[in-house]
Amino acid sequence: MSRHHFCSAVPLLLVVVMMCCNTCGPAAAEDSNSGDVRLPQRVGVFLPQKTSVLPKEGAGPGDVRDAFVSPSIVSAGGVIVALAEGRKWHSAPQHPAAKTLAIDIVAGYLNATEPWSSMVAYITSSKWNAHTVFDRETPKDGLGMAILPTSLSKGNELFLLVGSSYFVFDPTTQHWIEGGGDIHLVKGEV
Numbered sequence: 001m002s003r004h005h006f007c008s009a010v011p012l013l014l015v016v017v018m019m020c021c022n023t024c025g026p027a028a029a030e031d032s033n034s035g036d037v038r039l040p041q042r043v044g045v046f047l048p049q050k051t052s053v054l055p056k057e058g059a060g061p062g063d064v065r066d067a068f069v070s071p072s073i074v075s076a077g078g079v080i081v082a083l084a085e086g087r088k089w090h091s092a093p094q095h096p097a098a099k100t101l102a103i104d105i106v107a108g109y110l111n112a113t114e115p116w117s118s119m120v121a122y123i124t125s126s127k128w129n130a131h132t133v134f135d136r137e138t139p140k141d142g143l144g145m146a147i148l149p150t151s152l153s154k155g156n157e158l159f160l161l162v163g164s165s166y167f168v169f170d171p172t173t174q175h176w177i178e179g180g181g182d183i184h185l186v187k188g189e190v
Contacts, residue, residue, distance in 0.1 A: 076153035
């Protein structure tokens, strides 16, 4: 391509690009009214230091967690199940200065047939709580953890894949060290 053709082609290309971009961007924005746009409504399902988590067997009072992470959601048999790791700082009575996280899997249950506004009202009410659905057995002088819940449903059945590990306190280093881990598949029915 000669220099003359190149010099005249560049401005023409810029004009074409500006024409194309100007018709797509601002023209479309002029037609929309930002007051008409409805943003999705959000609701905090698991709130640190607020959401009560009931024990696995349901006996006893609920307890709060310091954090909730790794969320997962699944619908089975007309029930929406929200899952997460429930994390709480833990120190063994014999080693109060050495803290580590105690982690279990918690779930909250919603009626899938209810409208969104009813679900939000229930979650924000004092009736809402979570339930411990999986926790790792704690070995003697150790601490079990359940992590990274992944869920799947088939009909009324709910399958939960959970990583788990346990930690033991090392008196020489004054730290918790990992003692081992595995993966569990849990089946439940709604």
